[in-house]
Amino acid sequence: VSGRPPRWIPKVADAAALNGYAVCANGAVLYEIGTDSVLSVRGLDPMLLHDVVDALESVLDGVSFAAERVGATAHEADVRQFVTEPGYRNPWDDAEGHTQARAELLGHTAVKLLASKANMTSDEMAMVAAEVLGDAVDITFSTGDGLIEVSARGTTKAAGLSEVADRLNIAPDDIISFGDMPNDVEMLRWSGHGVAMANGHPEVLAVADEVTATNSEDGVAQVLERWF
Template identity: 65%
Template sequence: MERVDRPELIASDVDGTLLGPMELLTERTRGVLHRAVEAGVPVVLATGRPPRWIPVVATAAGLTGYAVCANGAVLYDIGEDRVVDVHGLLEPALLHSVADALETALPGCRLAAERVGRSANDPDVRNFVIEPKYHNPWGDGEGETFPRAEILGRPAVKLLASHAGMNSDEMALAAGEVLDGSVDITYSSRGGLIELAAHGVTKATGLAEVVRRLDVPAERVIAFGDMPNDLEMLRWAGHGVAMANAHPEVLRTADEITAPNSEDGVAQILERWF
C-alpha cells in the first residue's frame, strides 16, 4: 500500500464501523477522535441514520460539527441542532409509484418513511412513520404506525422496505429489476431491509457539500465504512477504508482494509497520525 498523508478530514460511517458490536464507542476510538479534532481535523459522521439518531453518538464522541445523515439526503449541524440542507426529497407521486413497483418485486413487503424537520426532533414533524408489521432489524418499537396512504402521502428523505422472508441482498436485486433507476437502492443491514433514496443522492454527495463548506480537497479525505451504502463514499474519498467485517463488495472496493469494528478498526488507522 502506498503511503497515505495525514488526512484533512475524517468521514466515518457509524453502525458496524465507528461503533462496536454493542453499538458503543470505545475509549480507544473516543480518544483518537478527540486527538484528531484537537489537531484541527474535522470528524464527520456519514451515516444512514436520521438526525435524531446522531446526538447520542456525537455526544459520546465529543463531536459538534457536521453529520451527513440519511445516506446523504440531510446535512445536519450537530452543535447547533440544525438541519442545514436537504437534498433529493421523494415526493408523494414518486413514492406511490415506487411502492406499486415494490409490491410486484417484493410481495408482502412493509414500508416506512423517514422525514426531516428543522432539527433532530422537530415537534412539528412526524419523523418516522411505519406500516403495521414493518420490521426494523435494529429492533422494533420506533415509529408511528399508519396506513400506507399516510406513509406515502408526504415528502420523505428515504423510503424503507422490510421483508421477513428475504435478506437485503435478495431484496435489492429484486427491487432493482422493477424500479429501473427511478430511485437509488442501498442497505446498511443484511436483515431484510432496503433503503430507497432520490437518484444520485449518496454519502459521497453529502460529503462533497461538507468539503466545499470547509474548503478541504476530496483527495485529503479518509473515509471508513462497512456496507453497500458506503460504497460511493469510499470511492469518492482520497482514501477509502473498509472494516474487516464489511460486506464483500465493500471489501473489494476499498483502498485498504482495517480490523473489524469489534477491534477498533477505525482507531487502528487513525493512530498513524493522531
C-alpha cells in the same frame, strides 16, 4: 457520515463531544450539530413514493414499508419523523416509530423509504428492486436482514460528504473514510483513501484502498493512530 437520521445524532455527538456537520440518512440530509439545524435535504416526494411502493409490491410479495422524514431540527415536535405502516417488520425489533395507514405514510416527502421483507436477504431484495426501479432512485442497504433503503436519485454518502467538503474547502484527496456495508461504497470510492472493515460486505472490500481490522477489533482506531 451516517445512514442514521438527524434525530439519532445529538446523543452521539454529546457523548463524543462532536460539533460541526453530520451527513445523515445516507447523504439525504446535512445537519449542523452546534446549531441543531437541518441545512439541506434530498427528498422523495409523495408521487415518487407511491410509484416506488407500487413497483416494489409487484415483485416483493409481503413487503412492508416505513418512511424517514425530517423537520428543521433533529427533534422537531411538529414532524413525525419515523412512520411505519401496520405490520411493518422492523429488523431491529424495537418499538421506534409511529404507525400510520399507508396513504398517510406516503403522503409526505421522505428522506428515505425503507422496505422490509421476511425470509429474504437485503442483497436479494436490492437486486430485485433494481430491476423494476432502474435509476429512478438510489437503492442501498446497511443490514443484511431483509431491509433496503430507497432515496432520491443521486443521494449517497459520497454526495453528502462532498457537500461538506465544499463548505470547508477540503479536497477529496485529503479525506479518509471508513465503511462496511453497501451504503458506504460510493463514499469509499470518492474519498482519497477509502478503508473497509475486515468484516465488511464484499462490495465494500472490493472498492477499498485498504482493509483494516474488524469493527470489534477497533479497526478504525488502528488506521487513525497512524496519523494522530
